[in-house]
Amino acid sequence: MCIIVRCFQRLSFFLRVNLNLRHSTSTTSFTKLEWLTILRLATLWHFLDFRALAIQHLGGQLIDPIESINLGREFYVPEWVERGYTTLVTNEGLISNEDSEKIGYKTAVNLYIVRQSTTSSRTPDDIQRQLLNTPVLVEELRFLAEVSQRRRSLKDGGQPLPGQVEESAVQQREAERLRHSEGAPSPLKKDAAHANSRQSPGRAVQGAKEAGVKEESQ
Secondary structure, eight states: OHHHHHHHHHHHHHHHHHHHHHHOSOOTTSOHHHHHHHHHHHHHHTOHHHHHHHHHHHGGGOOSHHHHHHHHHHTTOHHHHHHHHHHHHHOSSOOOHHHHHHHOHHHHHHHHHHHHHTSSOOOHHHHHHHHHTOHHHHHHHHHHHHHHHHHHHHTTTOOOOTTOOOHHHHHHHHHHHHHHHHHSOOHHHHHHHHHHHSOOHHHHHHHHHHHHHHHHHO
16 A cells, blocks of 8 residues: 555656646756656656756766765766766775775775876876776676666667566566466366266276176176
């Protein structure tokens, strides 16, 4: 019941957002939390225009690098992840144990490696070059970019996303299951056939007697 109510609330909010954006030229009235909700629903339901608008408005509001990395990962926005990486590399302070846990210890270690590799020159170009030369970091950025691109291509009939279960596939499996169940004998038929194949002890004795009488007569 709670899931149904939550879904209804999300749908109602998204419909209000839709009406607001279509009948108003101003989109600055939404708070950061509301833009995150719009981004979450637009990503979930593949409203690409609303998703792009939410990304545009949220870009300047993600000041904390940890938040930028985690939200970029959640919503497949590689620019946010790379921006968070760059900020953590350029910062002089240590990456705390709590922040390392939030972004992953392997990521934190690789960011320290990038930081050490750019001690002599930490220009944006040098940092970006070093980030792209770090396999763990560049693989993640490429994956996020690929998923983001495939989400856009879905509008043009592209391939489904990794791990996404399409409704047609579910229907196909259900149809296959029904065909198998119709082709196989039902439990009642199987029970009847099994009952007919078995003889009661009395019928078995009677059959043996009849067979003996026939043998004696011959």
